[in-house]
Amino acid sequence: MKRNTLVVSAALLAAITGRAGAQAAGASAAPAAQQAAADTALDARTNAVAVQLRCPVCQGVSIQDSPAELAQQMRNLVREQLRAGKSPDEVKAYFVSKYGEWILLQPRASGFNILIYALPVLVVLGGLAVIVVAMRRWTKPPENLSI
């Protein structure tokens, strides 16, 4: 009974996500719809790069989120460069060459910067190790009592 439930649920899950995927594929049939879909795709790609770039005139928000005029203009530039065929990394490299590393909202994972990515992982792993060792000690049966 339980196994059947699982099988049915899995099939249902696959059907739902599959159907949603099929819908997306069907939408790109007609050419006009194709253009709209391409635009949406470009929007999404612009979005993905824009959230990585810091707005130079605001405090800490990305050019995607910032209402500032310069941020909007930078977004347009990102969109243009992506449409012209540049890769996201090339677009980011362009902005870094103009504004410095500061323009990236997360540090490039190279050299010293690796620390900021590695340390949290090490803390979690180290903490887990400490807990395992401590729990071994704590769950050990007490030393033999004289009976």
Next chain:
Amino acid sequence: MNWKRSLIAAVTAVPVILLFAWGFTRDPGEIPSPLPGHAAPQFSLDVFAPGQPPLSRPVGDTVRLADLRGQVVVLNFWASWCGACREEHTVLSTTARLYTGRPVHFLGVLYNDSLAAGEAWIAEMGGQSYPSMQDPGARTAIDYGLYGVPETFFIDGDGRVAYKQLGPVTGVGLAHIVDSLIAALPPKPAAPATKSRS
């Protein structure tokens, strides 16, 4: 009370405190530009404010950085809504006029502003001796890594950005930089080849 352990623990605080103390010695808001020392980004912008003779250019004239190679260029980004730009306006205008005939070009670039507002501002300030250009979509501003206005770029005779000034320029500083850049220019040929300007 385990004093040995206390001492070791206290020592670990020292680098943290030193880091914070060091933090006071610099300004977190000041972002150094990667441009100085590198080739100045090319631009091709149209004049909207002609400036005044003898430095003026016609409205609609296209100014290309490539055409100015071999001479010093002072590129100043400004806007009518920018308070600090008012401070440096007189300095720039007067200095530009003083250097008439020298191998240096003063150029203004309007940043995120309407042409009408820019023209009105120039009129209000009593005129600008050198021409100002428009920068649609702030493409040139972004190319120069602009954070805001005013920012002034000093381009040497080899087309490299020698120096970037954040905030308003001062009279003494301006003259000093321009003089040193002119002095560094390669010597001119004996018979000057005059180019007709379009």
Next chain:
Amino acid sequence: MIGPFAYDALLIALPILVLGIVLAPVAVRTGRREWIPVVYSTLYTNFLLVSTATVAMIVALVTHDFSVSYVAQVGSRATPLFYTVISLWGALEGSILFWAWVLALYGSVVVWLNRNRPGNLIPYTALALLAVSLFFGILLVGPANPFHPVFPIPADGPGPNPLLQNHILMGVHPPLLYLGYVGMTVPFAFAVGAMLSGEVARDEWIKLSHRWTLVSWGFLSAAIIAGMWWSYEVLGWGGYWAWDPVENASFLPWLTATAYLHSMVLQERRGMLRLWNVNLVVGTFVLTVLGTFLTRSGIISSVHAFTVGVIGYYFLAFIALVLIAALVMVAGNSDRLRTSGRMDSAASRETVFLLNNLFLTAFMFTVLIGTLFPLIAEAIRGVKVSVGAPFFNRMTLPMIVMLLFLMGVGPALPWRSATAAEMRSKLLPPLVGAFLFCVGALVAGARNFYGVVAFTFVGYAAVANLREYWIGLRARRNAHGEGWATALYRLIRGNQRRYGGYLAHLGLLIAALGVAGSSSFRREREMTMKPGDTLTVAGQTIRLKGVWGREEVQRSVIGATVEVLKNGRVVGVIEPRMNYYPTSDQPVPTPQVRSTIGGDLYLTLMSFDPNGAHATIRAIVQPLVSWIWFGGGVIVLGALIGMLPARRRPNGSLSEPDVVPVRGAVVVETAP
């Protein structure tokens, strides 16, 4: 007149505080117990003096007494009364005065409630409170003096920062934040008192400070949610958390305090984690000092930063002293604190609490290192780097979803040990919730990995926590035949900390749903519209009716009237606007939100034509945002339940034994 008078009050407070600080150890060491009430009264006197100064400041603000420097800085005759009063905490000096007042209040109440307790714990606790009060007292008569006389007396002032006049939540978020932040000084003071008095191996200090920790945690939780709500409604980008350094500063102590609320239970039940708990308590306070140092020193740029000055050096000295003193005390007492823990089995609630502490601490560490990294990188590499939302989201989302999952496992597992059968009967049923939420999210169109995982775990944990209520209710009804309402009331009263905790979990899960929903399903569009144009985003249609301008007392406003349409009918009107304040040449874009249970329609006026011919409107549709604020309220309710005094039973115990059925047998369980 009122300025010098208030300044004198603050000045007199200093020698009084010093007297208390000197007298406390002397009284204890020499055995002169009659001096201890004198020590306590220095705290009360300080409270009276600081209160006098605070009231004086409010009076000066309301009467527009511009001879007082702080009033000249933030006051204005044009500012409405509400914003005038709350400008008390709007700028640096006033905020320090307010901090000092809250600290004095907490200190006096804590000591007064415990004034008759014998022993050395309370005298040394008072010492710690006096020392911290002294620091802020020095600031108030020195670099942060708000009562500096101004001459010649100006006729009017510039008013508060425009961003601080835009929304009434500005009256709510800072007081809550200070009550939470400053409140963390109390458990810290108790820990210091315990260490200095040598009573640290006993748990009395934890019992005494527990309620204060919960109170502060409740305020801090409310403050963070209120801050998110304020920035959402005011800042115009449709987000509520930007991982700005000052947001992080308020969040760090919340994380360690939450860890402490859990690990403290382990200490009470099993005598475990004593040293760790002292570290957490002291660490929470150190993080509050660090947070205030970062805000006020100017060494890290942030949206919140107060104006910088010499006060940064004072805070540097303070954090250095606090850090070193804390490390010396805790490390020095580490031997006394080390106890051998005992656990029966890894399959128990104890394990989940340990993992909870691990992930909360790792979370805190990640946010801390992310916030400080720009400073560190610049010091080591000489290059300025940014650490923003992409980093924090990427590194903390895994930890957050783990914590969501643990929130479902912890309440389900019993203490001490669970058999395989118990684990199955407790851990499997919530899978229904997990499945439903997962399917629901996918059907609704969520495709981001962490979004779907978060929904799944929230479903799991929600069912698990609700089930605990259900099991308890059912047991009571079977055992006592009570009605549902009575059973619920008695259930909660019988163990307020536990059921308050489950409720706080549910509140957090509701808020997590709001966050997951609004980020997974956010849609936005921007369009330049003429009056009469319509724009459709994610099934919502709006129509621009017109652009207008009007003068208000303290500002000029340009706005757009936008109608919300449903099936052609107007169901709502939203007016995003731009507020122009005389002190700033940049307008403050003021968005407007239409909130429903299902989601928010968030409009910002990006630009407009001065002739009213067109306006550029950005429309963001974010589902479930109001669930975040509602969840915050439930969290606070849970904290309230947990902190209220419990009924004391005839046999002296505080909690009623629960009647918990376990497969035919009836197990009586006490404590959380």
